[in-house]
Amino acid sequence: xxGAIIGDIVGSRFEFNNHRSKEFDLFSEGCFFTDDSIMxxxxxxxxxxxxxxxxxSSRGYDADFHAALSELTxxxxxxxxxxxxxxxxxxxxxxxxxxxxxxxxxxxGNGAAMRVSPAGFAAADQWEAEHLAxxxxxxxxxxxxxxxxxxxxxxxxxxARRGALKKEIYERIVSDxxxxxxxxxxxxxAYRFNETCQETVPQAIKCFFEAISFEDxxxxxxxxxxxxxxxxxxxxxxAEAYYGVPARIKEKALGYLDEELRAIFDEWExxxxxxxxxxRVLTKYIGNISAxxxxxxxxxxxxxxxxxxxxxxxxxxxxxxxMEFEQEFYQFSGTHSEYGLTCYYNILExxxxxxxxxxxxxxxxxxxxxxxxxxxxxxxxxxxxxxGGALIDFFEKGDLIKWLKRLKDIDWQGREIAEVNFEVGGxxxxxxxYGVIFGVDGAKWSESSRFGKKNNLAAKQxxxxxxxxxxxxxxxxxxxxxxxxxxSRILDGxxxxxxxxxxxxxxxxxxxxxxxxxxxNELLDFFGIKRDLDYGDV
Numbered sequence: 001x002x003g004a005i006i007g008d009i010v011g012s013r014f015e016f017n018n019h020r021s022k023e024f025d026l027f028s029e030g031c032f033f034t035d036d037s038i039m040x041x042x043x044x045x046x047x048x049x050x051x052x053x054x055x056x057s058s059r060g061y062d063a064d065f066h067a068a069l070s071e072l073t074x075x076x077x078x079x080x081x082x083x084x085x086x087x088x089x090x091x092x093x094x095x096x097x098x099x100x101x102x103x104x105x106x107x108x109g110n111g112a113a114m115r116v117s118p119a120g121f122a123a124a125d126q127w128e129a130e131h132l133a134x135x136x137x138x139x140x141x142x143x144x145x146x147x148x149x150x151x152x153x154x155x156x157x158x159x160a161r162r163g164a165l166k167k168e169i170y171e172r173i174v175s176d177x178x179x180x181x182x183x184x185x186x187x188x189x190a191y192r193f194n195e196t197c198q199e200t201v202p203q204a205i206k207c208f209f210e211a212i213s214f215e216d217x218x219x220x221x222x223x224x225x226x227x228x229x230x231x232x233x234x235x236x237x238x239a240e241a242y243y244g245v246p247a248r249i250k251e252k253a254l255g256y257l258d259e260e261l262r263a264i265f266d267e268w269e270x271x272x273x274x275x276x277x278x279x280r281v282l283t284k285y286i287g288n289i290s291a292x293x294x295x296x297x298x299x300x301x302x303x304x305x306x307x308x309x310x311x312x313x314x315x316x317x318x319x320x321x322x323m324e325f326e327q328e329f330y331q332f333s334g335t336h337s338e339y340g341l342t343c344y345y346n347i348l349e350x351x352x353x354x355x356x357x358x359x360x361x362x363x364x365x366x367x368x369x370x371x372x373x374x375x376x377x378x379x380x381x382x383x384x385x386x387x388g389g390a391l392i393d394f395f396e397k398g399d400l401i402k403w404l405k406r407l408k409d410i411d412w413q414g415r416e417i418a419e420v421n422f423e424v425g426g427x428x429x430x431x432x433x434y435g436v437i438f439g440v441d442g443a444k445w446s447e448s449s450r451f452g453k454k455n456n457l458a459a460k461q462x463x464x465x466x467x468x469x470x471x472x473x474x475x476x477x478x479x480x481x482x483x484x485x486x487x488s489r490i491l492d493g494x495x496x497x498x499x500x501x502x503x504x505x506x507x508x509x510x511x512x513x514x515x516x517x518x519x520x521n522e523l524l525d526f527f528g529i530k531r532d533l534d535y536g537d538v
Contacts, residue, residue: 001044003240004117006253007232008036010218018225020188027252034088036233039115041264042080043136046072047122048271060128066135073136074102096140108145110200112137114230116150117237120157121272124509129158149197152177153234160241162484163284178202184210184224193226200227204234213335214243243281273506277411285325286404287483322395326381339371347375355379361399365406373406412480417471419501426494434527443467474526477519486512
């Protein structure tokens with residue numbers, strides 16, 4: 001959500017005075033927040049308040065939640081919006097804000113997309129993001145194109161936040177929402193001011209795809225011209241979810257908010273969790289690249305007989321993602337000069353290491369800081385330039401994954417687990433839901449079945465000491481290394497989902513269909529689930 005606010009503030013002075021270049025000061029005295037930021041925060045407030053009225057269950061947001069959210073969206077958009085009558089509302093929306101009987105007015109304006117990012121950040125997955133987006137949008141913009149623009153933006157945010165690659169986000173947007181068969185450089189000269197979703201949302205999303213960092217995404221959006229603050233708000237929301245926001249930009253932008261809006265933002269951070277991961281754009285590849293000998297995404301086909309020709313268990317390996325990682329790492333290096341990775345050889349040497357495969361492979365990672373770990377990765381990538389196949393060798397022997405996990409551990413330190421919910425089963429056999437809630441008085445464990453009606457099967461309370469042990473056991477599984485969705489070609493059989501909520505409000509969700517991440521067996525063991533098939537140790 002912060003990315004939308006930043007895009008709005010940076011773009012505010014260019015809305016009617018377009019600047020078709022990436023060269024400009026991000027912030028100046030002419031910058032200010034507009035209706036884009038105000039309504040984004042109003043949506044965030046509605047989501048937070050709806051969660052108090054009807055807290056989401058272990059299965060996410062239900063119909064009662066969405067009913068409450070719809071009412072509260074109207075309430076807070078009007079209540080907050082009326083405090084800022086001159087912030088830039090369009091005519092129809094302004095009349096809606098001040099109406100005693102507000103009704104949707106069939107709009108397909110881009111206001112649907114510029115304010116929707118909290119729905120993407122609050123969602124456990126892209127499908128939930130669509131549903132939340134529709135609920136908060138249709139109170140005003142109930143035209144199909146307005147809802148489509150909001151959904152596309154929220155889905156892109158949700159996928160980016162959950163670790164999807166740009167290619168995966170691109171394929172979803174093109175498949176379900178908009179063609180993106182153009183380049184920003186090719187349309188910039190002829191692009192003109194437009195306030196419809198149809199003519200701004202695809203362009204804003206494309207700005208994100210062509211960017212190499214959060215700041216570059218904002219600059220690309222501004223350089224396009226048109227409705228600059230709204231385009232940059234949409235682009236910024238997605239870019240934040242994908243890259244994170246540099247601390248210096250966050251601090252500067254928040255200084256533009258007044259006391260009322262800043263209070264809502266601070267409340268949102270407490271609700272959704274502060275995402276301060278520095279290396280998220282790299283560590284998302286932990287769950288997106290796999291090799292049989294290092295990190296396995298295992299496909300299970302119970303219809304096979306286990307012979308060599310028809311194996312029950314087999315790894316899925318996608319080497320193209322390794323090449324994507326190489327490109328993204330170079331972009332990271334170029335936009336993070338503070339790590340000095342062009343001098344990777346000197347960094348390794350300073351840490352007592354040589355640019356040598358065996359020395360790099362045997363380095364004691366626990367003693368190395370982030371700069372040295374990044375230097376190890378750069379060393380592996382540069383080795384590929386001189387010795388073809390070197391990077392694949394580091395990858396297949398598990399070194400690259402090991403280094404990325406160390407970066408994730410650096411980012412993740414201090415984050416404490418508050419609640420875990422795991423559902424597993426199949427349509428014909430029903431589902432079983434397992435849950436653990438950790439509190440100061442220990443841990444509450446529950447198990448229930450679902451086939452038609454839900455039937456409670458068991459519940460148990462654990463002591464504070466036992467809860468500490470349980471937390472440590474679950475933390476050792478490192479689900480934060482996983483990617484959000486695992487899928488196979490087999491559509492029938494076992495489905496599963498896992499949601500992990502942390503004490504700071506941050507939530508991660510995972511799901512799969514006949515495909516499983518690493519440490520799957522450890523997850524089953526944690527919940528005391530008897531294995532009817534050995535998934536193997538990966």
